[in-house]
Amino acid sequence: MTEESAGVPAGNAEGRGLSRRAFGGGLLALGGAVMVGSIPGAAAAAAPRGGRTTLRHGSAERAGLLPAHLDRLVTDAEAFLGPSPKHPWYAGAVLLAGRGGTVALHRPIGAAVRYAGYDETTDSGIELPEERRIAMARDTVFDLASVSKLFTSILAVQQIERGALALEAKVTAYLPEFGGGGKQDVTVRQLLTHTSGFRAWIPLYKEPTREGKLRLLWNETLPNPPGTRYLYSDLNLISLQLILEEITGHPLDALLRDEITAPLGMHRTRFNPPLSWKPKIAATEDSRLPWSGLDRGMVWGEVHDENAYSLGGVAGHAGVFSCAWDLAVLARTLLNGGAYGHARILSPESVELMFTDFNAAFPGDEHGLGFELHQHWYMGAMATPRTAGHTGFTGTSLVLDPTTDAFLVVLGNSVHPVRTWRSGSAPRVAAADNLARAVPVRPARGRTCWFSGMASATTATLTLPPLSGAVRLECALWWDTEPGADAAFLEASTDGGSTWAPLPFTTVRKGQEPRERPTGSVSGWSGRLWHEAAADLTVRSAASLCLRWRYTTDRLYVGRGVYVDGLRVLDASGRPVFEEARPADGSRIEAVGWTRSAD
DSSP, X not given: OOSSOTTSOGGGTTTTOOOXXXXXXXXXXXXXXXXXXXXXXXXXXXXXXXXXXXXXXXXTTTXXXXXXXXXXXXXXXXXXXXXXXXXXSOSEEEXXXXXXXXXXXXXXXXXXXXXXXXXXXXXXXXXXXXXXXXXXXXXXXXXXXXXXXXXXXXXXXXXXXXXXXXXXXXXXXTOGGGGGGGTTTOBHHHHHHTOSOOOSOOOGGGSSSHHHHHHHHHHOOXXXXXXSOOOOOHXXXXXXXXXXXXXXXXXXXXXXXXXXXXXXXXXXXEESOOXXXXXXXXXXXXXXXXXXXXXXXXXXXXXXOHHHHHTTTOOSSSOEEEOHHHHHHHHHHHHTTSEETTEESSOHHHHHHHTSBOOTTSTTOOBOSSOEESOHHHHGGGOOTTOEEEEETTTEEEEXXXXXXXXXXXXXXXXXXXXXXXXXXXXXXXXXXXXXXXXXXXXXXXXXXXXXXXXXXXXXXXXXXXXXSOOEEEEEEEEEOOTTTSEEEEEEESSTTSSOEXXXXXXXXXXXXXXXXXXXXXXXXXXXXXXXXXXXXXXXXXXXXXXXXXXXXXXXXXXXXXXXXXXXXXXXXXXXXXXXXXXXXXXXXXXXXXEEEXX
């Protein structure tokens, strides 16, 4: 089931041809060795951190996080239990956030089971009596929907690592029937990165037999030639499932158990949970026509996705059930470079491939092997070029950031009682923004520095007093913004602040060459490191010169923000005419939207 498909059958989210963002390095496999090369379209990432860290509950301070922002994460999440804007975004959720080996937040909110059904005539939920409702708990199990794709992808990368599967091989090398409908050139990599050319989905559930479903897949034609377009498709991971089952001789549910969940001790993660689990499972949807493809009533304890259900509950694109703790273990394993405790499921090099962008030809749709990368629409301010994650239609999401060693699990039952009640990913973004803010940024110079804040649809200015004899500005600069949409600008005024013009400057990161900023701005990701910034002020010659930093955001998403420290302006002899560290000068800075932060 693809994400954000309210009002259409579960697999039809992408039927309109939009990317997932719109809703809300080459490789060689040689004898089991995986190598990063230089084929077009792949931008290699740095290796993930190694080690075998395991998880335990602990304080925010132990995790190196700021507790106030974790508290706000919960408060903001609870707001979506109410009208969002008309109906609740979810009936309940389990929130888990951590860093390193510490889970600093693990909080259930709302209800796992609240409704008996949905009344379409009044667009209202049929509430269960209070005594029959089930409150959300830390160990509540969720239908992960498309987050299941990550498990299928990990299983595929394991086979690549072992030499049984080649990333650049054609799918027909393993499934000869797949070549029907002109699909003979589709590769394994294109399945993993959603560049195969498949449309978003087809209603496999309408075919009563497995043979009929496979025939639909074999005969499916491609609306786009392979490798020419990114289009998120469930069919990619269903095809990958068939490859895995063919080359291993084992069904996908057995592979999941033997290769991932058993080694990692993920005992609450599996396909087709037994009936005994039902009281601990979050309910999903009152599944009926016309909003669903099947008439099943309230789905609870069985997979919600129609195609996965018709495949017996075991499918490459959906069907895995899990809890927040188990997903945190998976996140920690990947952040460790593929190991957890005494178990190893992937090599560090294989994990690196999962965090490598193979979709450089499709800006905005960055994708590793199975994992989405750098997606602000649900990763919020946690999004960096190496932040990896996935969402699920039922209201689930997993985000992990190797840069800060942080991870976030948001499991909600947002289709309970019906899929049409929710839209967008606001709760996920809010949670990610709060966790990103909880990771401190230490000042470059002293105890505090200037911070722009993280508000959307705003402009924050940091203005120095009028200065005479100024020839050079220097400061430390740290930025992390939504690329292109939000930016920090250095500007100058020669008329007392009536008009402002961009001021070109340079930035330099320790150990690297200076980089020119001819537009007088920076946007995107600075690597979570301070840069030294400097500007030649003689290009704005005036008897009196005003300078300011301006940070402007759009109404959608934000990054971690902008920090400025150690502002000073020099004259021609190198003497400071303004120095922020001097109390008399620092008090003359006019800050609108900026605050002093010690983090």
